[in-house]
Amino acid sequence: MRDFADLCYDLERALDDRDRHEALLRYWQHADSLDRMWSLWLLLDHRPPRRASAQEVMEWVSEWTGYPDWLLAESREVASDVAETAALLVVGASPTYTCTLHEWLDLLLALQLKDPDRSARVLEAWQEMDAQERYWFNRLLLGTYRSKLSVTTLVRALAAHTGRPAYTLWYRLLGDWSPAETDWQTLLLERRAADQWQRPLGLILPQRWTSAGPPEVPSAWRVDWWRGEHQVELQWRAGNLNLWSASGAWWNPHFPELLTLADHLPESVVLQAELLPFRAGHFLPPQRLAERLAKKPRKKNREACPVLLLLTDLLEYRGEDWRSRPLSERWATLQTLFAHPTLPDGIVLAEALPASSTAEIQRLHREASAASARGLVLRSRGAAYGEMQYYWPLPDRELLATLLYLTRDERNPARFKQLSFGVWKGETLITICKCNYEPEASEYDALLAFVSDHTIERFGPVVSVKAQLVFRLAYRDLQPSRRRKSGLELIEPRILRWEKAASTTDVPQIRELLRGLVGS
Amino acid sequence: MALLEFRPVGIYCPPADVYIDPTRKVSRAVITHGHSDHARRGMDAYLCTDLAEPTLRHRLGPKVRTQSLTYGQTIDLNGVKLSFHPAGHILGSAQVRLEYRGEVAVITGDYKLDDDGLSTPFEPLACQHFVTETTFALPLYHWPPQTEVYAAINDWWRRNQEMGKVSILMGYSLGKSQRILKHLVADIGPIFCHPSIEAVNEIVRQQGFELPPSRPLEPQLQREDFHGAMIIAPPGALRGEWLDRIEPFTTGACSGWSLTRQPKFAPKADRHFVLSDHADWAGLNRAVQLTGAEHIYVTHGFTEVFHRWLEGRGHQVSSVA
Numbered sequence: 001m002r003d004f005a006d007l008c009y010d011l012e013r014a015l016d017d018r019d020r021h022e023a024l025l026r027y028w029q030h031a032d033s034l035d036r037m038w039s040l041w042l043l044l045d046h047r048p049p050r051r052a053s054a055q056e057v058m059e060w061v062s063e064w065t066g067y068p069d070w071l072l073a074e075s076r077e078v079a080s081d082v083a084e085t086a087a088l089l090v091v092g093a094s095p096t097y098t099c100t101l102h103e104w105l106d107l108l109l110a111l112q113l114k115d116p117d118r119s120a121r122v123l124e125a126w127q128e129m130d131a132q133e134r135y136w137f138n139r140l141l142l143g144t145y146r147s148k149l150s151v152t153t154l155v156r157a158l159a160a161h162t163g164r165p166a167y168t169l170w171y172r173l174l175g176d177w178s179p180a181e182t183d184w185q186t187l188l189l190e191r192r193a194a195d196q197w198q199r200p201l202g203l204i205l206p207q208r209w210t211s212a213g214p215p216e217v218p219s220a221w222r223v224d225w226w227r228g229e230h231q232v233e234l235q236w237r238a239g240n241l242n243l244w245s246a247s248g249a250w251w252n253p254h255f256p257e258l259l260t261l262a263d264h265l266p267e268s269v270v271l272q273a274e275l276l277p278f279r280a281g282h283f284l285p286p287q288r289l290a291e292r293l294a295k296k297p298r299k300k301n302r303e304a305c306p307v308l309l310l311l312t313d314l315l316e317y318r319g320e321d322w323r324s325r326p327l328s329e330r331w332a333t334l335q336t337l338f339a340h341p342t343l344p345d346g347i348v349l350a351e352a353l354p355a356s357s358t359a360e361i362q363r364l365h366r367e368a369s370a371a372s373a374r375g376l377v378l379r380s381r382g383a384a385y386g387e388m389q390y391y392w393p394l395p396d397r398e399l400l401a402t403l404l405y406l407t408r409d410e411r412n413p414a415r416f417k418q419l420s421f422g423v424w425k426g427e428t429l430i431t432i433c434k435c436n437y438e439p440e441a442s443e444y445d446a447l448l449a450f451v452s453d454h455t456i457e458r459f460g461p462v463v464s465v466k467a468q469l470v471f472r473l474a475y476r477d478l479q480p481s482r483r484r485k486s487g488l489e490l491i492e493p494r495i496l497r498w499e500k501a502a503s504t505t506d507v508p509q510i511r512e513l514l515r516g517l518v519g520s
Numbered sequence: 521m522a523l524l525e526f527r528p529v530g531i532y533c534p535p536a537d538v539y540i541d542p543t544r545k546v547s548r549a550v551i552t553h554g555h556s557d558h559a560r561r562g563m564d565a566y567l568c569t570d571l572a573e574p575t576l577r578h579r580l581g582p583k584v585r586t587q588s589l590t591y592g593q594t595i596d597l598n599g600v601k602l603s604f605h606p607a608g609h610i611l612g613s614a615q616v617r618l619e620y621r622g623e624v625a626v627i628t629g630d631y632k633l634d635d636d637g638l639s640t641p642f643e644p645l646a647c648q649h650f651v652t653e654t655t656f657a658l659p660l661y662h663w664p665p666q667t668e669v670y671a672a673i674n675d676w677w678r679r680n681q682e683m684g685k686v687s688i689l690m691g692y693s694l695g696k697s698q699r700i701l702k703h704l705v706a707d708i709g710p711i712f713c714h715p716s717i718e719a720v721n722e723i724v725r726q727q728g729f730e731l732p733p734s735r736p737l738e739p740q741l742q743r744e745d746f747h748g749a750m751i752i753a754p755p756g757a758l759r760g761e762w763l764d765r766i767e768p769f770t771t772g773a774c775s776g777w778s779l780t781r782q783p784k785f786a787p788k789a790d791r792h793f794v795l796s797d798h799a800d801w802a803g804l805n806r807a808v809q810l811t812g813a814e815h816i817y818v819t820h821g822f823t824e825v826f827h828r829w830l831e832g833r834g835h836q837v838s839s840v841a
């Protein structure tokens with residue numbers, strides 16, 4: 001348990017995924033296989049049911065220490081929570097460092113709320129731990145343990161530790177298992193016949209179209225809207241339906257509503273599709289889906305953002321790899337497979353855009369944003385999968401905005417890392433976005449000189465300055481936002497340059513930006 | 521008590537006409553140790569231990585008038601016998617013992633009971649009046665064995681090195697930094713100290729104490745020089761250009777505050793090590809007990825908590841500023 005407590009601490013303090021990766025490998029290297037199983041279970045954010053209330057724990061601390069209530073209360077004020085208060089107050093214990101994680105979990109799971117000896121068992125357990133260990137034990141005891149580790153990071157580290165392919169680990173980890181009923185070998189290492197059915201082919205995403213205009217021979221290309229960031233590989237093989245993200249994450253747990261589609265799929269296919277947030281005939285802002293993915297796959301979050309599965313390609317059919325066949329052939333087959341008019345709600349076949357001339361493609365490109373698209377996807381009809389496919393994004397939009405705040409780099413407080421900009425709302429300036437700032441040294445010095453003369457206020461790492469400097473920003477899109485005071489959110493804003501000749505009178509009114517909003 | 525008066529300026533001993541750790545200008549100041557909240561500028565004359573004198577002069581400038589005593593050496597000030605005794609806080613830190621017409625008062629300044637390997641270990645003194653600091657007077661504060669902490673620091677350094685990161689440890693320049701340095705395993709890699717720390721290191725070495733080799737951070741140092749290095753610096757001292765040159769790095773903080781999950785000292789540090797130069801709850805209680813004092817005066821820290829606690833244990837207690 002001591003090692004697991006260290007792992008929790010390391011994960012909490014980690015600065016990046018590499019730190020997390022190393023910490024996990026360090027832990028698994030030394031932990032026994034039972035402990036490793038429980039660690040997986042806990043890191044996947046499972047936890048035993050709460051076995052004691054905060055009040056009970058404080059009573060037990062009082063019993064242990066003999067301190068008066070007022071002194072316990074003073075301590076509780078300074079510590080961050082009851083788990084920590086108890087961890088630090090129970091001193092004089094003699095840690096043995098021998099008790100393992102699974103022993104603690106056995107103890108916790110066996111603790112019955114009605115057990116009259118509950119306090120004695122906890123006090124006895126506390127005695128064998130040091131403060132760090134006690135803290136994490138207490139969080140398990142109080143039901144306040146949480147894991148914030150992403151499954152992707154966990155799978156990647158586990159793949160490095162076990163040498164098993166990440167895709168196998170994904171569905172095994174997120175499948176139905178419990179550490180009490182299965183072991184490390186069976187869960188992760190054992191080869192199963194189904195493994196081959198689950199192996200993703202891997203998606204190849206289009207590259208950026210670099211020419212200024214549309215392709216010269218329009219008939220050679222299939223044109224689609226370029227919408228989403230969420231491409232998926234949908235496999236239906238030998239009775240297994242699997243949904244993989246473009247980066248190789250297993251998304252079955254996130255989209256249980258799509259798993260029922262199996263009934264409507266032709267036998268043995270692997271499809272490429274795009275997941276789009278969609279409700280009642282309208283696309284929702286794309287970040288809604290990102291938000292859904294960041295949350296737990298609960299019904300509430302599911303219903304807040306229903307998705308549409310837009311089929312765009314056929315990669316495998318009846319056990320045969322179709323990726324080397326030309327797009328025209330793949331597409332024709334896809335069309336026949338899904339031609340019947342009874343496709344269930346939530347699944348549609350992408351419809352090619354009518355683009356028989358360069359002028360038409362040009363027009364479609366211009367109108368992309370009216371169709372809630374970010375541009376066009378161009379795929380050569382004669383090309384094998386993954387070849388000659390491009391996205392042609394809308395040009396970025398530009399905007400003049402004035403500098404209002406600067407934010408210091410937390411790790412290097414002498415540097416400003418981000419700048420916040422505003423536009424007019426009537427007579428006042430209102431913040432609309434925050435951009436990372438990585439200027440040339442000379443520009444940075446000039447900015448520092450301005451800041452030192454024009455600081456209005458400091459609060460923590462943020463400095464507000466007199467609104468005077470004007471920057472040209474680029475952004476991909478605008479979205480209405482209820483969370484923001486300005487009522488809108490700039491998508492992917494970035495600084496183009498400091499417009500030294502411009503003044504705040506050149507900065508637009510927010511009305512003018514809002515007028516450009518689509519939908520809402 | 522005729523021996524001590526607690527004035528806004530500091531603790532005053534009327535018969536001897538001296539102030540202990542005064543906060544504003546007085547003619548004669550008795551200084552427990554060189555930390556800036558105890559040793560301030562502007563006094564006409566300073567009295568401190570011989571071990572504290574060089575750093576005190578370094579901090580306050582060569583023109584100050586200082587006089588020093590060794591631990592246990594007594595001087596007579598208008599019939600008051602004054603002596604310094606080890607406080608174990610930092611090198612040269614002292615408790616001040618005052619004796620006048622059979623009454624004995626001890627003022628601790630800052631202190632700890634653990635032997636840190638550099639400062640002379642705390643010496644308990646019998647007295648009637650005991651003035652104690654209370655920086656960590658809460659039962660939460662219980663220091664882990666220091667050997668474990670030093671081992672953890674060295675492990676952390678090695679691990680950072682393996683990951684290609686420079687280690688930066690933050691601690692105050694006087695006292696804490698030398699204690700950290702003293703316990704680093706110099707074989708692991710090069711050790712750099714912020715100039716304010718290296719200046720103190722030099723003084724300490726000249727006083728005959730051994731410290732592992734360290735180099736000052738100097739402008740001509742390049743990225744390559746920091747490969748696998750440990751840097752000791754006061755919090756907030758490294759910034760901008762320096763950090764760019766040291767990147768990638770990771771930071772650690774050494775303090776008693778590091779014990780809790782929301783530390784007051786260097787809260788943004790990547791890693792926290794519990795290493796304090798003050799007594800923990802058990803230490804404070806033990807010190808009080810060892811003096812056998814009738815009257816305890818609490819100051820600096822969780823005064824209300826310690827006041828109430830000691831009163832509950834039958835002591836006569838006063839809170840003093």
Ligand SMILES: [Zn+2]
Nearest residue numbers: 553555609630
């Ligand atoms: Zn001090």
Ligand SMILES: [Zn+2]
Nearest residue numbers: 555557558630
């Ligand atoms: Zn102090």
